[in-house]
Amino acid sequence: MEFTCNEAVPLIGAYLDGELSEPRAALLRKHLLECHLCRNATQDGKSLKRWFAPAKAVAEAPLVSAVPNGFAARVARRAFAGDTGDRSAPFTLQPRTSDGRVLAFIVAATAVAAAIALVLALVARGTVQPTGTHLSADDRTPVSLTQIQSELEKLNQGSAPAPLEQR
Amino acid sequence: MQAVPKEDLNLVAETLAGNQLSFQLLVERYQSRMFALVRHYTRNPVEIEDIVQDTFLKAFTRLPGFQQQSSFYTWLCRIAINTSLDFQKRCGRSPIKGSEDPESGLTAESIHDARPSSSPMPAPDARLEQSEIAKITHRVLQELPEIFRTVLVLREFEDMAYQDIADVLGISIGTVESRLFRARAKFKDKLLALHPEFGDGWS
Numbered sequence: 001m002e003f004t005c006n007e008a009v010p011l012i013g014a015y016l017d018g019e020l021s022e023p024r025a026a027l028l029r030k031h032l033l034e035c036h037l038c039r040n041a042t043q044d045g046k047s048l049k050r051w052f053a054p055a056k057a058v059a060e061a062p063l064v065s066a067v068p069n070g071f072a073a074r075v076a077r078r079a080f081a082g083d084t085g086d087r088s089a090p091f092t093l094q095p096r097t098s099d100g101r102v103l104a105f106i107v108a109a110t111a112v113a114a115a116i117a118l119v120l121a122l123v124a125r126g127t128v129q130p131t132g133t134h135l136s137a138d139d140r141t142p143v144s145l146t147q148i149q150s151e152l153e154k155l156n157q158g159s160a161p162a163p164l165e166q167r
Numbered sequence: 168m169q170a171v172p173k174e175d176l177n178l179v180a181e182t183l184a185g186n187q188l189s190f191q192l193l194v195e196r197y198q199s200r201m202f203a204l205v206r207h208y209t210r211n212p213v214e215i216e217d218i219v220q221d222t223f224l225k226a227f228t229r230l231p232g233f234q235q236q237s238s239f240y241t242w243l244c245r246i247a248i249n250t251s252l253d254f255q256k257r258c259g260r261s262p263i264k265g266s267e268d269p270e271s272g273l274t275a276e277s278i279h280d281a282r283p284s285s286s287p288m289p290a291p292d293a294r295l296e297q298s299e300i301a302k303i304t305h306r307v308l309q310e311l312p313e314i315f316r317t318v319l320v321l322r323e324f325e326d327m328a329y330q331d332i333a334d335v336l337g338i339s340i341g342t343v344e345s346r347l348f349r350a351r352a353k354f355k356d357k358l359l360a361l362h363p364e365f366g367d368g369w370s
């Protein structure tokens with residue numbers, strides 16, 4: 001049996017990756033000896049790999065520093081606190097079936113409304129000047145957006161299933 | 168398929184026994200690689216951090232079901248990719264760009280497209296800086312449908328064996344092979360489309 005070009009070409013990548021089983025590799029090598037077009041295609045495959053090697057080296061270098069300090073400790077803490085990482089529900093604050101969750105939602109919604117009202121009031125009084133993407137606030141600002149968010153997260157976690165302590 | 172490093176298994180067992188520090192060590196071991204992997208799906212640093220965090224949280228939740236036939240790393244990659252794609256869906260970004268059907272098989276035409284008769288694949292010019300080459304490569308990858316980008320990333324950046332890629336994506340080795348073949352043809356097409364000057368040889 002011999003390969004045609006149509007059979008040989010799709011195998012060249014796997015061959016260069018060292019992933020072609022020996023019987024097929026042998027047939028491909030035989031075809032390559034006889035077909036300069038497919039030898040060119042092999043050269044193409046090698047050229048393609050040369051686009052990835054530098055990208056890999058460059059991508060890896062700055063990434064060590066891309067991981068924020070204390071990331072692992074924080075994730076481990078959250079995991080053991082019962083955060084499942086499942087954000088599949090588009091709005092995690094939507095009231096669900098249990099009363100506790102409805103209550104959590106109401107509390108959270110009230111908190112958000114209060115916070116927004118507060119921020120608006122501060123803006124109106126001129127104590128907070130929105131500049132660019134940040135709300136630059138003085139130290140009298142009682143609630144920051146990140147605080148609100150972390151409060152909401154806590155409320156969500158409160159209604160999440162118990163952590164995986166049972167074994 | 169490579170064997171699971173003993174230390175990973177120890178840390179997994181200790182985590183399951185309730186040792187938070189062991190889980191933290193597992194996260195530390197793989198966090199850089201997860202940040203690098205997720206970076207192929209979004210460039211927003213905040214989103215990357217969220218996705219990697221959720222990846223590890225999901226891994227923790229599913230740890231009791233971790234099948235030790237695959238490496239912890241391979242298993243983690245599968246969760247990270249799925250989390251990235253879920254995230255994009257929730258943000259209303261379709262993970263598959265373009266209208267083509269990426270799963271359509273190897274037609275005679277698609278093979279013919281990759282036939283040696285078409286213009287040759289350019290290699291990066293020696294005068295280009297490494298960082299410039301990297302930028303071009305990433306740009307081309309971003310333009311590919313997710314299904315092709317993922318398989319190229321796992322092969323060329325993560326150096327995964329075909330069997331590991333098959334495990335991560337839940338597909339057969341034959342599908343890995345044909346998908347990589349198509350992905351490389353797409354990469355070449357997109358590279359030449361974005362940089363036609365590379366097509367006629369280097370002046």
Ligand SMILES: [Zn+2]
Nearest residue numbers: 005035037038
């Ligand atoms: Zn041929």
